[in-house]
Amino acid sequence: MDRSVGLPLVARRDARLLVLGTLPGVAALTQRQYYAHRQNSFWKIMGALIGFSPDLPYERRLALVTDRGVAIWNVLAEAERRGSVDANIRSPAPNDFAPFFAAHGDVRLICFNGREAQTLFKRLVRPALPEQAAALPSAVLPSTSPTHARMRFDEKLARWREAFTSA
Template sequence: MCKSSFDAIIQADCRMLILGSLPGDVSLHAGHYYAHPRNAFWPIMSKLLQLDLCAMPFELRYSALQANGIGLWDVVAQAQRKGSLDTAISQATINPLAQRCAALTQLKLIAFNGKTAAKLGSKQIPKYINQVVLPSSSPAHTLKIEQKFSDWQSALSPHLAT
């Protein structure tokens, strides 16, 4: 099945860009980033930003991220994939990451949400932009949420202050 990523949620003053691989089926069906109720992304970002993002409609969640200099996008523009697992991605077309990064003059950090996103996208990122690979927020990645949060906090907190 051919699946496509969502439009980027990025403002011109973006300082940190979080890149996933390709939305899972629940997110694709809902039409929103990280819509699976067991995905740890929104709980982690809520704790990091000290905002209850999970209680907000998705548009307000996106606005809150943008207000904190954070953008969202996916590495994969389109791919074949049965189900939601990254291991099932084939025939991937990559989003124009280098061009987008070059246009973001305040961008300081690319945070890959999982190893697949990093594997497919890291070579596309200009060398002057710092990169970090985070444990996947996906429920398929069985690391406990406390450990995911700790790893995300260590990597992202220094970049959250303006």
């Protein structure tokens, strides 16, 4: 199995909402861009929520998202994984979240991009967090991954919109 190393945090100091995936897939790691798989609906959802075209250059999309107080990261810093499927993750190592929460005190909500991100966070990250960060509200949102195709796009968008409205 290959050892996958994640992407760096994308955030401004004034972030209010943290979106966490598990670990970037092959396309994202190859392109060094979050949610780079052409069938992943993350950027389409962000575009609909924030008001931009998902076809904008990557750096521009990142700027628009962070301008709206959204931080993007992954629960895992690295893991062994064959392909891009979360079920294939072995030997996970989490990102160090304590410095993130210390530097980003305005975060009001953690949004997990799929249930596996929440499961890994609860198991590997939350026990080591300071009490205030561990108590932050969270929402498990439908995965934007193309492997999560049983839910229609408009249903996913409605769930993501509900979480973004509450933050």
